[in-house]
Amino acid sequence: MPTTTQLVISGQSKPGVMAQVASVLASAGVNIKAFSAPEVTGTGKLRLLVADLEGARAALRGAKIRFAEETALVLSLENKPGALNEVADLLTQARINIKCGYCTPSREGKRAIVVLTVSNTEKALSVLRDQSLDEF
CATH class of the missing domain: 3.30.70.260 (ACT domain)
Structure with a gap:
């Protein structure tokens, strides 16, 4: 039974957040394999599984998008x-x-x-x- 590293982006729930993250990852050639973005008011958490973890880390850091990691x-x-x-x-x-x-x-x-x-x-x-x- 495998585990994986999941990226967690915490931020304001507002229009454009998912688009920004998806754009940054797409530009870096990183495929999103799965994501969770539950409906929230205020601050929410976007969780992502990606095909290229190192590429995603670099792309998000380059775009100054703060993220955490958790084992899933x-x-x-x-x-x-x-x-x-x-x-x-x-x-x-x-x-x-x-x-x-x-x-x-x-x-x-x-x-x-x-x-x-x-x-x-x-x-x-x-x-x-x-x-x-x-x-x-």
Whole structure:
């Protein structure tokens, strides 16, 4: 079960923020593989998974866009009712908080790619591996 580094950009929720970030990354030739931009009033967080982490870091720094990084779990679950429930229940039983999550179906639609940030990544990896949720 892989982990990845997720970029987190905190800023004012206003028109143009996503366009600016997308433009900076596009100009640097960095592909955005996934993102989460929940609706908020005031300050929000844009989370991004990118194909070229070093390129994204350099491009964002060059554009003076401040960002943080966090480790995220990347799970490939069966695209069926209850798959996410199984993971969430295991994490709950282990007293691990899901801080952020988003997902998308895979290209063929049989799997769902789920990205989670949790309160204890190492423990979550151990719990999910122990339950044979390691076909990721």
